Amino acid sequence: RxxxxxxxxxxDSVPEEDTKRPIxxxxxxxxxxxxxIQQYAAKLYRNHDGGKAGLANLGNTCFLNASLQAxxxxxxxxxxxxxxxxxxxxxxxxxxxxxxxxxxxARKLRLVRCFIDxxxxxxxxxxxxxxxxxxxxxxxxxxxxxxxxxxxxxxxxIRCLLNGMHEALTIKAKPSNAVEQSxxxxxDRSSAADAEARGxxxxxxxxxxxxxxxxxxxxxxxxxxxxxxxxTCENCGNISTTCESFFDLSLEIxxxxxxxxxxxxxxxxxxxxxxxxxxxxxxxxxxxLTSQPLALETLLHTFCxxxxxxxxNQYRCEACNQKVDASKVLSLTRLPExxxxxxxxxxxxxxxxxxGRQVLFKLQDLDMRPYLHPSIREEFVSTRYDLYGxxxxxxxLSGGHYVSCxxxxxxxxxxxxxxxxxxxxxxxxxxxxQAYVLxxxxxxxxxxxxxxxxxxLAAGAEQAVDKEEQEKTNDTSDEVPYLxxxxxxxxCSYMSQPGPIDNRxxxxxxxxxxxxxxxxxxxxxxxxxxxxxxxxxxGGGPAVRADAKAGCFQCDLVETRSREKERIMxxxxxxxxxGVDGWYIVDETWMKSWRDFxxxxxxxxxxxxNGNLLRPxxxxxxxxxxxxxxxxxxxxxxxxxxxxxxxxxxxxxxxxSIYAPSYKPPPxxxxxxxxxxxxxxxxxxxxxEMGGEIDRRDRDRDMVTEEPEGVEAEAT
Numbered sequence: 001r002x003x004x005x006x007x008x009x010x011x012d013s014v015p016e017e018d019t020k021r022p023i024x025x026x027x028x029x030x031x032x033x034x035x036x037i038q039q040y041a042a043k044l045y046r047n048h049d050g051g052k053a054g055l056a057n058l059g060n061t062c063f064l065n066a067s068l069q070a071x072x073x074x075x076x077x078x079x080x081x082x083x084x085x086x087x088x089x090x091x092x093x094x095x096x097x098x099x100x101x102x103x104x105x106a107r108k109l110r111l112v113r114c115f116i117d118x119x120x121x122x123x124x125x126x127x128x129x130x131x132x133x134x135x136x137x138x139x140x141x142x143x144x145x146x147x148x149x150x151x152x153x154x155x156x157x158i159r160c161l162l163n164g165m166h167e168a169l170t171i172k173a174k175p176s177n178a179v180e181q182s183x184x185x186x187x188d189r190s191s192a193a194d195a196e197a198r199g200x201x202x203x204x205x206x207x208x209x210x211x212x213x214x215x216x217x218x219x220x221x222x223x224x225x226x227x228x229x230x231x232t233c234e235n236c237g238n239i240s241t242t243c244e245s246f247f248d249l250s251l252e253i254x255x256x257x258x259x260x261x262x263x264x265x266x267x268x269x270x271x272x273x274x275x276x277x278x279x280x281x282x283x284x285x286x287x288x289l290t291s292q293p294l295a296l297e298t299l300l301h302t303f304c305x306x307x308x309x310x311x312x313n314q315y316r317c318e319a320c321n322q323k324v325d326a327s328k329v330l331s332l333t334r335l336p337e338x339x340x341x342x343x344x345x346x347x348x349x350x351x352x353x354x355x356g357r358q359v360l361f362k363l364q365d366l367d368m369r370p371y372l373h374p375s376i377r378e379e380f381v382s383t384r385y386d387l388y389g390x391x392x393x394x395x396x397l398s399g400g401h402y403v404s405c406x407x408x409x410x411x412x413x414x415x416x417x418x419x420x421x422x423x424x425x426x427x428x429x430x431x432x433x434q435a436y437v438l439x440x441x442x443x444x445x446x447x448x449x450x451x452x453x454x455x456x457l458a459a460g461a462e463q464a465v466d467k468e469e470q471e472k473t474n475d476t477s478d479e480v481p482y483l484x485x486x487x488x489x490x491x492c493s494y495m496s497q498p499g500p501i502d503n504r505x506x507x508x509x510x511x512x513x514x515x516x517x518x519x520x521x522x523x524x525x526x527x528x529x530x531x532x533x534x535x536x537x538x539g540g541g542p543a544v545r546a547d548a549k550a551g552c553f554q555c556d557l558v559e560t561r562s563r564e565k566e567r568i569m570x571x572x573x574x575x576x577x578x579g580v581d582g583w584y585i586v587d588e589t590w591m592k593s594w595r596d597f598x599x600x601x602x603x604x605x606x607x608x609x610n611g612n613l614l615r616p617x618x619x620x621x622x623x624x625x626x627x628x629x630x631x632x633x634x635x636x637x638x639x640x641x642x643x644x645x646x647x648x649x650x651x652x653x654x655x656x657s658i659y660a661p662s663y664k665p666p667p668x669x670x671x672x673x674x675x676x677x678x679x680x681x682x683x684x685x686x687x688x689e690m691g692g693e694i695d696r697r698d699r700d701r702d703m704v705t706e707e708p709e710g711v712e713a714e715a716t
Contacts, residue, residue, distance in 0.1 A: 041083030049125030054420040056131040059149035066404035069417040070389030073406035079494030108168035166219040173504040226334035238319040248340035251299040270301035293358040331373040339440040389439030444496035482531035483523035500540025512552040571636040582665040583632035585651035607647030632656035
């Protein structure tokens with residue numbers, strides 16, 4: 001595709017990335033500690049030549065290219081992901097979960113790695129074109145809908161990408177009271193308003209505030225908002241309130257009856273006047289070929305206007321216990337850092353069509369305050385957003401092409417990305433685009449950012465002063481510093497509202513420090529006085545000193561259960577190939593307690609209690625049935641459980657029947673490989689399979705040499 005001749009076009013002298021061969025050489029990024037990684041990320045973040053690379057179309061991947069360009073130019077996304085240390089995250093996740101990573105999570109974590117690698121290649125400024133081969137292959141591997149290089153929807157891809165990365169980066173933590181109350185202040189206010197509407201009061205709030213594991217991730221901190229739905233029964237007046245999270249808002253283009261309802265419920269300000277159209281537009285509007293443009297604020301007001309639930313969409317009222325007519329009103333109770341707005345341009349009535357009505361959107365200062373719930377509308381500090389990405393679709397319902405416009409946060413210039421092509425455009429040209437997906441970023445509060453910078457600088461200055469005083473007085477007793485998570489420090493640098501201090505990444509899901517957290521790249525040490533100032537100003541926590549005792553008994557128990565389960569499964573797989581030589585009878589009551597310990601996390605069982613199956617003289621009791629009173633174990637599993645838990649006595653039979661004659665199995669053959677299984681049970685499998693294959697080959701060779709002379713070579 002030939003490029004235009006605009007003066008702002010990217011020069012062809014920039015080297016083009018090789019799109020024919022996979023890129024083996026990765027960017028040289030420092031891995032020593034978090035500070036070096038953040039310096040490298042900050043260098044890319046401030047690169048004036050970065051963010052101007054096009055993406056090669058690998059076969060109907062324009063939807064993916066346009067979406068990635070819009071995402072990878074939002075400043076919070078760029079800053080947080082460029083400095084994201086995925087290796088340290090994996091190590092912390094292993095220490096926190098104490099369980100092997102599942103294949104599904106590993107595949108989605110590969111998607112995050114591909115996303116970060118592509119972003120770093122784009123922001124180095126060394127390439128004019130990058131080939132997103134890795135991320136395309138990973139998306140096709142994760143989601144079958146995107147296979148076979150077909151045409152797909154850009155908004156659907158963005159949802160799948162964000163959900164996949166959210167599931168890969170999810171952290172389960174036990175929230176402290178300070179962090180939970182502060183981070184969920186907005187949702188707490190909405191919950192209080194909901195409880196007041198339902199008349200339940202404090203009891204319901206206490207029920208919802210039980211200490212339980214909360215899930216959060218980098219993706220949810222950037223994109224997650226909260227949507228509140230109030231359904232009012234027209235029969236009894238009962239109000240049912242629910243809140244749910246969202247990563248994007250899907251807005252419909254309203255028709256005339258809906259616009260009249262918006263004007264009636266939300267006032268004249270809900271329908272801002274559109275600019276004066278040209279003479280040609282006036283003629284086409286009068287004829288009916290086109291419609292008058294609508295403002296994005298009108299779509300948002302329509303989204304928050306009440307809708308009727310009647311006829312086939314009747315609502316089942318909890319108070320009336322029947323289906324009744326009702327009205328539903330939506331509002332926002334929590335605003336995301338990055339607001340992704342999807343304009344529904346495709347209708348599927350009858351044959352389906354595309355809605356081509358122009359939607360006018362602001363490039364700066366989109367105010368989201370009118371769409372918040374009235375009970376919390378005045379408590380938000382920053383509700384204004386600036387536009388950083390636009391995805392446009394040209395074509396119809398059966399096919400088309402996607403391009404994107406993105407703004408550089410370094411230079412403030414807008415660029416049009418059409419697959420491989422990248423050229424500068426004016427803001428007026430961006431505002432005239434027929435938008436399909438809009439990426440807004442919340443504007444930071446200057447006062448809050450200034451206060452945060454002063455406090456962090458003061459904390460660093462106090463640390464330097466303390467060191468100087470210790471050097472002057474020859475004081476070797478260093479004061480133990482406090483720790484702040486690198487994650488919260490990064491949020492302070494790149495997000496408009498970092499919120500309270502969040503040290504949850506330093507703790508396991510049971511609220512205890514992770515092993516080696518003080519020496520890891522998860523934390524930043526600050527002096528005690530600096531910590532006290534930070535916490536007094538921003539709240540949050542929990543407080544953790546660098547010399548805090550690490551380790552958690554419950555986490556160690558989780559790891560023990562996981563290793564024991566893998567060990568037993570490995571022994572069963574090995575014995576299945578060798579065959580069974582006798583069965584060891586075990587009491588089902590003890591087996592159930594062991595299964596509950598492994599699967600459900602119940603208390604650890606005591607010694608094996610086979611005495612419940614026998615009389616005082618050693619003979620089995622009457623009326624015992626397999627699977628109800630006892631079970632059979634193979635010899636390796638029995639020896640493993642006996643070495644761990646002890647107990648007995650030993651009951652061996654040739655078949656799984658306690659009334660069968662006693663059987664004395666042969667002693668186990670001494671073998672070094674028998675004790676060489678690792679914790680995952682994968683140490684000797686491949687070697688044994690190879691040894692078995694060699695034995696089969698030797699056996700086949702002996703059979704061949706003993707064949708009669710009359711057998712021909714082909715048959716042999």
